[in-house]
Amino acid sequence: MLTFGHNMLKSFRMNVFSVSQIRDWDAFTIAHEPIHSIDLMERASSAFVRWFCARFDDRCPVIVFCGMGNNGGDGLAISRMLLQKCYNVRTCVVKHSPKGSADFSRNLERLESLTAIEWIETAADIPTLLSPPIVIDALLGSGLSRPAEGLMAEVIQRINDAQTPVISVDIAAGLFADMPNAPSDSIIKPTHTVAFQCPKLAFFQPQCAEFVGEWDIVSIGLSEKYELQTPTSYFYTDAAIIEPFTKARKKYSHKGSFGHALLIGGSYGKIGSIVLSAKACLRSGAGLLTVQAPQCGYDIIQTSIPEAMVLPDWHWRINTAVPNIEPYSAIGIGPGMGQDPQTLLMLRELLTLLTSPIVLDADALNLLSKHPDMLTILPKNSILTPHPKELQRLLGQSWKDDYEKLTLLRDFSQKYQLIVCLKGAHTAVALPDGSIHFNSTGNPGMATGGSGDVLTGIITGLLAQGMHPTDAAVFGVFQHGKAGDRAAQKCTQPALIASDIINEMRW
Numbered sequence: 432m433l434t435f436g437h438n439m440l441k442s443f444r445m446n447v448f449s450v451s452q453i454r455d456w457d458a459f460t461i462a463h464e465p466i467h468s469i470d471l472m473e474r475a476s477s478a479f480v481r482w483f484c485a486r487f488d489d490r491c492p493v494i495v496f497c498g499m500g501n502n503g504g505d506g507l508a509i510s511r512m513l514l515q516k517c518y519n520v521r522t523c524v525v526k527h528s529p530k531g532s533a534d535f536s537r538n539l540e541r542l543e544s545l546t547a548i549e550w551i552e553t554a555a556d557i558p559t560l561l562s563p564p565i566v567i568d569a570l571l572g573s574g575l576s577r578p579a580e581g582l583m584a585e586v587i588q589r590i591n592d593a594q595t596p597v598i599s600v601d602i603a604a605g606l607f608a609d610m611p612n613a614p615s616d617s618i619i620k621p622t623h624t625v626a627f628q629c630p631k632l633a634f635f636q637p638q639c640a641e642f643v644g645e646w647d648i649v650s651i652g653l654s655e656k657y658e659l660q661t662p663t664s665y666f667y668t669d670a671a672i673i674e675p676f677t678k679a680r681k682k683y684s685h686k687g688s689f690g691h692a693l694l695i696g697g698s699y700g701k702i703g704s705i706v707l708s709a710k711a712c713l714r715s716g717a718g719l720l721t722v723q724a725p726q727c728g729y730d731i732i733q734t735s736i737p738e739a740m741v742l743p744d745w746h747w748r749i750n751t752a753v754p755n756i757e758p759y760s761a762i763g764i765g766p767g768m769g770q771d772p773q774t775l776l777m778l779r780e781l782l783t784l785l786t787s788p789i790v791l792d793a794d795a796l797n798l799l800s801k802h803p804d805m806l807t808i809l810p811k812n813s814i815l816t817p818h819p820k821e822l823q824r825l826l827g828q829s830w831k832d833d834y835e836k837l838t839l840l841r842d843f844s845q846k847y848q849l850i851v852c853l854k855g856a857h858t859a860v861a862l863p864d865g866s867i868h869f870n871s872t873g874n875p876g877m878a879t880g881g882s883g884d885v886l887t888g889i890i891t892g893l894l895a896q897g898m899h900p901t902d903a904a905v906f907g908v909f910q911h912g913k914a915g916d917r918a919a920q921k922c923t924q925p926a927l928i929a930s931d932i933i934n935e936m937r938w
């Protein structure tokens with residue numbers, strides 16, 4: 432029955448390192464490649480310039496704002512490279528320190544032979560950005576050690592006021608890469624961030640959205656060995672995830688080879704939820720699907736998804752019956768289910784019968800929140816798919832910022848040994864080993880009723896086919912977003928509805 436093999440997660444994730452790890456990674460590469468730090472800076476800067484030139488031609492005037500650390504050093508090298516490509520470039524350096532870093536100083540010498548540097552030593556020196564050029568922000572990078580203040584804060588403010596495209600080198604000036612800023616901090620609001628080698632934790636935090644903008648990663652060839660040997664708890668799931676899972680079906684396989692899923696949900700007025708889950712479950716490749724729903728859903732489900740079998744509850748409006756779980760290879764429960772006391776009894780009884788992981792969403796999560804004792808009887812590696820409000824209910828508390836939210840998410844997942852997919856723009860999948868996997872796909876068009884029901888169906892379908900629960904969660908979240916992206920391309924984000932995600936599912 433196991434068609435996908437065992438936990439393939441290791442082969443398809445990009446590490447998200449902390450600032451101190453990035454610094455060590457840098458040093459490791461310099462020592463082991465070996466390469467001089469100035470040449471590594473040259474490599475980083477040319478990677479940025481390649482990205483930049485592919486998007487902006489040399490008719491766009493460019494103004495590069497530099498600090499005096501290595502981020503500023505990158506900025507100086509970028510200025511030089513753009514000048515050599517005949518771009519119209521002004522270079523301004525904020526004199527925030529008596530002395531620049533060694534590689535900043537080397538790059539300053541190299542640039543001074545090509546052009547005049549404009550030093551910003553007081554607010555009066557800040558150039559007016561009237562006919563808006565493109566701003567490259569190389570003021571401060573991952574070496575930020577305190578919030579930007581004084582002259583630096585003033586420059587940041589002026590750039591933000593200019594309403595011009597701003598491209599941040601590595602990370603926006605003033606933004607901490609892996610810890611929260613205070614609301615009053617001065618931070619560049621870039622249209623785009625071009626980060627070196629790996630994303631920063633801040634890129635996945637909703638509270639940092641305006642300080643990140645759109646973002647891309649450019650490779651600067653840091654040591655692969657370091658990446659493999661250095662433990663981290665944060666990962667980014669990119670398109671490489673698809674490859675280990677794209678296996679052709681065996682010639683003599685049959686519907687029994689792909690599992691039998693059971694979905695439980697729906698209630699009077701909310702049968703549509705379980706219909707969406709059911710369609711997505713079948714599209715995920717499950718061999719057979721049974722849907723348990725109240726009587727009122729019988730005709731609706733049989734008519735809208737003839738491929739699914741229906742197990743009607745005796746109750747007209749709600750789910751009450753505990754199913755015989757023996758025939759099923761995976762169970763998903765919750766979409767549109769309601770929270771009637773009789774449904775609660777059914778859920779509680781069902782949980783005591785389980786021996787393998789289950790998928791829980793929506794009202795199943797709300798019932799768990801009200802009766803947290805049930806969390807302890809959930810099979811290890813069960814998959815919960817809360818949106819932030821549902822997570823808050825599960826935790827029984829809120830969080831002061833998005834960083835604390837991640838800590839609470841991880842603690843919860845580890846305490847109960849559950850997989851928790853916290854849904855959002857970069858859905859965060861927390862695993863019982865303490866790792867958190869941020870998703871790369873999806874778009875705001877998916878912020879529409881029923882999108883989450885589709886995800887429940889997908890993950891249940893993957894689990895039914897024998898996929899390891901961690902793979903089913905991370906891969907399912909990725910494919911859900913990917914289908915959403917295809918759907919948005921076809922019908923635009925505002926017009927996207929959950930059914931479009933199902934129609935764009937392909938493996």
Ligand SMILES: NC(=O)C1=CN([C@@H]2O[C@H](COP(=O)(O)OP(=O)(O)OC[C@H]3O[C@@H](n4cnc5c(N)ncnc54)[C@H](O)[C@@H]3O)[C@@H](O)[C@H]2O)[C@@H](O)CC1
Pocket residue numbers: 453456457471472475498499500501502503504505527528532570571572573574575576577578579580583600601602627628651653
């Ligand atoms: N492995 C990588 O990712 C590489 C990174 N490089 C660049 O190096 C950058 C990191 O360089 P640094 O560590 O020099 O860091 P920064 O360029 O961010 O600057 C740090 C300097 O600014 C000072 N500083 C910190 N916070 C300040 C504030 N709020 N106001 C004023 N001054 C402040 C510090 O005391 C220090 O002197 C990266 O962001 C990236 O641009 C590349 O040059 C080479 C490879």
Ligand SMILES: Nc1ncnc2c1ncn2[C@@H]1O[C@H](COP(=O)(O)OP(=O)(O)O)[C@@H](O)[C@H]1O
Pocket residue numbers: 817818854855856857858872873874875876877878879880881882883884885886911
């Ligand atoms: N801005 C966004 N960017 C990317 N994905 C999003 C965005 N908003 C919502 N989604 C995705 O859409 C789904 C919404 O789920 P949920 O909130 O449970 O909706 P519903 O309960 O209506 O089904 C989640 O998978 C979420 O990750």
Ligand SMILES: [K+]
Pocket residue numbers: 502568569570571572599600601602603604
């Ligand atoms: K920067």
